[in-house]
Amino acid sequence: MAQLTCSKLTAGYEGKAVVKNISFAVNAGDYLCIVGENGSGKSTLMKTLLRLKSPMSGKIEAGDGLHLNEIGYLPQQTVIQKDFPASVREVVLSGCLNGCGLRPFYNRKEKKLAAENMEKLGITNLAKRCYRELSGGQQQRTLLARALCATRKILLLDEPTAGLDPVATAEMYDLIAELNKSGTSIIMISHDIANAVKYASHILHIGGQTMQFYGEVAKYEL
Amino acid sequence: MKKILALFLCLMLISGCTENGGSENPPEVDADMSVDVDVDVDFTKLSSTMVSAQMDIIMQNMQAYVGQTMKIRGNYYPLFWEVNNEFLHFIIIECSSGCDKLFEFVWNGEHIYPDDYPPEGTFIELPGVFGVDEEGFPYLAVDDIVIVA
């Protein structure tokens, strides 16, 4: 069974459908890129997948041992984050929260996990630095480390290279590819079709409020 | 309640004119300031905010303070109370936020107004005993009025 299956999903908000009849399945280890014009509903779709919005119709099913709260998420930057006083370590650690339950403090295992993920993304030297003072690329890596703390199984990324310079963009894509190679499934929204085609295993193209294409990248025609 | 309201209205009206007879005789005053008697509530040692607070507290728990000795300072303010056809004597205590308080005092013994009393507006100090009259209004029973320079 696939890790995440979407069946005839219609998503929108305030009674208005933004995307209709979306069906796809993500298996363990897949790298799915969701592409489409700006405003085509990609973010809405992702938010619905994450249960941040309720679907208007259709189903989202988790399988293959995946629990719906084992999903890691890299959202687009919100305004609040930019001047928040938080150290990198605090931000990354907050990804472990979903395993805490009612426990008020992080245990040693979680702190170790956070340290490992920071190491993996090359930001250990930034641990005590203030998040708001970092460059765009460093901030994204921090958020990615945080997402990894939430799960190893599947990551949903919303425009992870938005606002990054070309070097940082390339680094980010490389990082994500490495994560995918080590077993993490990836669902990524991007309007950078060139890179999407280069790295992904599957493409979901959204346009005209519906699915224009879903399938393996080799079969995708630009 | 209504008495205080009426007095407050009077205060507003009177601000322009004075009923004071402009007494020529200097009032009899005991200038015994050298002895600092230990009083229960010495307002003269408190800042204006604390004076205000302590006054509020006393007003909310009047019975608890009956019989306690107090020392308080303010501007003397006499008022003619038509109901009893007599003069009542108050001091005005300045508090923060421009909300002044009126506190009645009664001078023990035989004293005639305006001869024995200081001119209106004089800044005086009253060492006395706190009491509550039959109608439930607070007052200070004093033996001496001390004029503060």
Place this chain on the structure above:
Amino acid sequence: MSFNERLDQLVYLFQNFAFARYALIVGVAIAFCSSLLGVTLVLKRLSFIGSGLSHVSFGSTTIVAAVAMGIGVENFQNNIFWVLPITILCSIWLLLSGPHSKIKGDSALAMLSVGTLAIGYLFMNIFPRSANLAADVCTVLFGSTAILTLGSKTWMVWLCVGLSVAVSVVFVLFYNKIFAITFDEDFAAATGIKAKVYNMILAVIIAVIIVLAMNLVGALLVSALVVFPALTAMRVFKSFRAVTICSVIVSVVCSTFGILLSAMYDNLPLGSVIVAVNIAVFAVFSIIGLVLRRG
């Protein structure tokens, strides 16, 4: 009056007047717990929620007092048992209409805030509880002596200290959750955190803090008490934990200093003095922050 004489005055006050001692204790407790959520409120762009909620408190207080007078019962101070639940409900309503409908949150707050302030003041004029209306308004809006008179009621003292301790304990227990939903609520919700529940807990804590803080600095200045220490701490410190700890220390020091100043010098109404001290400390920390950043 020399400075030493003023110090003597201070000693005399605290030695002989229980209300002052208790007021200081409660003041410190309130300053402690009220600064805890300052960081969260500032960062969720809800700095004015303090103001809005305190106006609601003010409005509901006067309405309840007017009703009580009509029935012929109750003393003003006892209203905390009405004001607290009403404020909590409004807080929940405001916070839950919050981050995803930002515009709605803003105008809802504005409406509630100014509306209740107006109605409260209107009621105070129509149904005055005492002849000295100006003083009453002053006390409720600016807290000239509210905390001091509170100090004379032992049960209120214990209640306020108890609430402050409870709020602080809850804050510590939910510290990581509060951080997560303040920093990035979407992420928290997406990874399985019950963001809505924690937002509600936050709303309740904020309401309790506002009602308590009103007793210290009055309804109009509550925002300042809650928000200034956090802003001050953010000038210099970089991590959430450091900022939180610093804002608590700043808040307690400023409030204590404000109370002492008000006790030593004449014509210093308590609420305004505390806020003024906070402003001064903010200025100092801003300079320190600038220097640190250049160096």
